[in-house]
């Protein structure tokens with residue numbers, strides 16, 4: 001992944017994160033000192049204060065930590081899901097689960113990351129994990 | 133040895149204005165009227181104010197705009213912004229400023245025309261880059277996440293949350309100044325239109341206009357005023373996150389720390405508390421804060437509120453004005469819980485008066501369960 005700069009004078013972590021997504025890679029900074037990942041991407045590890053970070057790809061596996069159905073009139077697009085997903089690697093992010101009804105998203109459900117490329121600014125969504 | 137700020141300052145004036153609907157009024161008009169009422173209450177005039185503490189969703193530099201409007205030239209100003217909890221946090225900063233001679237008469241004030249200006253929550257908040265693509269509704273979806281998680285972990289139910297709204301309404305029915313006073317049942321809360329599951333419209337605070345103002349002076353001066361002084365025994369602040377994704381455990385708030393800090397400064401415990409005024413932006417807040425402030429064990433807040441404890445006649449009077457759910461909620465609510473606590477400790481709250489109230493706990497919340505601020509107020513009996 002050396003083609004994406006992490007130099008202190010180069011693009012900041014928001015840009016690096018977005019550039020990875022544009023290359024269809026879901027990656028986050030991992031601390032070289034304590035080994036923890038964090039989200040949202042920063043230049044300092046919020047777990048231990050170290051500035052020694054490296055970008056690492058994620059497994060994409062996660063679990064729904066909490067979920068809500070936002071009610072919207074059908075003519076405005078209908079109800080939709082917004083959830084919090086805790087990644088296998090530790091960090092938690094806001095997202096949505098696609099492919100099932102908003103109301104069917106449950107806390108504890110295993111989910112898999114997908115990169116939504118519909119716009120110029122890709123973002124991570126999740127789908128239910130296949131049964132093992 | 134007790135903390136040097138414990139009981140060092142006192143609230144000697146409070147005022148409300150424009151609560152409900154204040155047609156045609158701008159936020160600073162409402163703030164100024166509340167200030168006028170608080171000064172009247174304290175027997176002071178505008179030119180006596182030399183310390184200004186305020187927060188706003190309308191004015192980027194709120195202390196400058198407010199002082200300019202009022203025509204005052206404060207020696208000390210503080211516009212610390214921690215959302216709706218700001219005004220409770222200002223009590224600590226005002227106490228420090230007074231104790232250190234930086235000001236003598238501190239005004240803490242707020243005004244908003246949220247309702248008549250169209251109901252939208254005014255905000256100068258930056259966009260949250262990593263939330264925007266998912267279109268959460270701000271702030272309710274964050275509170276919905278906390279409610280869903282509390283239900284999942286502790287078996288808390290929508291009935292429990294509805295009972296918070298019903299208790300608030302019962303208090304509001306005893307308060308002629310409350311905005312919503314019609315009968316309300318658990319079933320009505322639960323069958324109200326869902327907004328962001330598991331929260332319905334009636335799990336949410338009101339959208340009203342309103343303003344409030346509080347005057348603080350040193351305790352040495354406090355007895356020279358027309359009303360019984362209400363002493364600031366302690367204030368504690370805490371914050372662990374800004375965005376809901378960064379909250380470590382959605383069932384435990386930083387009220388755990390702010391409450392302990394406030395009680396430590398006050399040299400008091402939860403058993404000393406006669407009346408509780410806490411920031412009920414959503415019904416789940418009341419449950420979370422009662423747990424984190426130690427009034428019941430973690431996970432037992434649902435049962436606590438459903439067993440009649442917090443309603444009129446219960447073991448712990450909570451949100452005696454009717455709360456943000458039924459009394460008043462103009463964007464930010466922190467100033468109103470301070471004012472209700474002062475009124476309860478002075479006595480004379482009519483049908484909703486808590487008998488022999490000597491200690492009040494005020495708990496402010498800001499952001500999305502982000503900022504937590506607890507104040508302990510007391511009468512001379514506990515000084």
Ligand SMILES: [Zn+2]
Pocket residue numbers: 031032033034035036045046047048049050
């Ligand atoms: Zn680290």
